Amino acid sequence: MRIAMIGTGYVGLVSGACFSEFGVSVTCVDKDAGKIERLTRGDIPIYEPGLDQLVASNAAAGRLSFTTDLKAALLGADAAFIAVGTPSRRGDGHADLSYVFAAAGEIAEALASIPGDRTVVVTKSTVPVGTGRQVERILREALPPGRFDVASNPEFLREGSAIADFMRPDRVVIGTENEHARTVLRGLYRPLFLRETPIVFTSLESAELIKYAANAFLATKITFINEIADLCEAVGADVQDIARGIGLDGRIGNKFLHAGPGFGGSCFPKDCEALVRSAELVETPLSIVETVLRVNEARKSGMAGRIIAACGGNVAGKTLAVLGLTFKPNTDDMRDSPSLAILPELVRAGATIRAFDPEGMSEAKRLMPGLDYCDDAYAAMDGADGLILITEWNEFRALDLARVRHLLRQPVVIDLRNIYQPDEMMAAGLAYHSIGRPASGRAAGQPGGERITVKPASLRAIG
């Protein structure tokens, strides 16, 4: 089988490479000529573990190629996937569908000018309910009936584990009323059928909504545990015990119960926002998702205040080391990362930031040019008045704590991902602050640094 993948970003490139690994002949198309030029030379423009080898081996086998020429890519294609961006529309939070509609128009025009049988146009981008019908309308204006079919095939891969997610998904969702489209998509996902991956066939509308409902639910779960973490801090409980205690309940599940600085990334914030906006249009408000967005924004913007408090109430003139800038580990994606909400706030409060991230620094330098960027984690800490862990990259999970203690001018560690144990930090002479766990007070071994039991606010209030 042969497909064209339109949009060669995080989703299009991974999906295209994975389909080619399934044995499909894939042509990835992008408007960005620089990106296509790099890919043609085997240079992968994004960081995604394993993607370079997957692209190299399939390109070498002749199953995966890259072009800016849409018409050439569509010649003989059984399907054309739209995998372009759907960012938040500036000003109103609706999904900006201009890239999707532009791609649909270009596909229509290209298909009209080449001979061909029947092409299934599949929307893989995350799009609000009704978008598939509009794509269908755009195609109908340029093409005769029987020349095209439409389908929705939302993507659930996660950056950082995108290849495994695509190759072994929990499910594949295919929305279409058309038998030919169903047959083509079943054929493309054949290796997953053989592995008994559940394939959920639905209408176009349901497939579109499944994607938003999934992301909104996951964002809700994160926000829930974040609020429980705040409660834990107030009453002296440990959010990790709570997460384990509730996560073992099969009805709840243990995923997405990690308290932190608030969700970010290229999907959850903008997808929740778009879902809320599209629900408003049909006068069916989604008050839970609205609240999740509000609580999450407040959390992200309040994080700098927490950090300042942990640094003694003032960071003016202080130098803070920051480890992790991307919205999660194993990606270079900085879109809507909590670091973008936290660090400018600390700079405004007078702090100098010395930052390190294994993959996110070139984009971070563009977005936050006012920070000092360091070559590694320890260089960032050298002489700093505190260390902030924002993203839980594996290489930050096993820092040499004696070296950390030695390098920091003030032994304060603020861990927004709970990747260390309070006791080990205390033993290393570090004053450790984490999320939703009892604070460790000042570091043992420091002047006046005997263990201080912090009385929960509520208990203080009742004496």
Ligand SMILES: NC(=O)c1ccc[n+]([C@@H]2O[C@H](COP(=O)([O-])OP(=O)(O)OC[C@H]3O[C@@H](n4cnc5c(N)ncnc54)[C@H](O)[C@@H]3O)[C@@H](O)[C@H]2O)c1
């Ligand atoms: N990133 C994720 O983890 C993820 C996961 C699931 C779903 N999604 C959804 O998938 C879609 C794509 O996301 P992404 O992160 O891959 O975006 P991206 O910004 O990384 O990539 C989009 C690509 O499309 C290209 N493009 C735009 N218009 C084009 C056109 N007319 N023709 C050819 N190329 C065009 C851009 O140049 C860019 O390279 C979005 O709707 C997103 O919500 C993303």
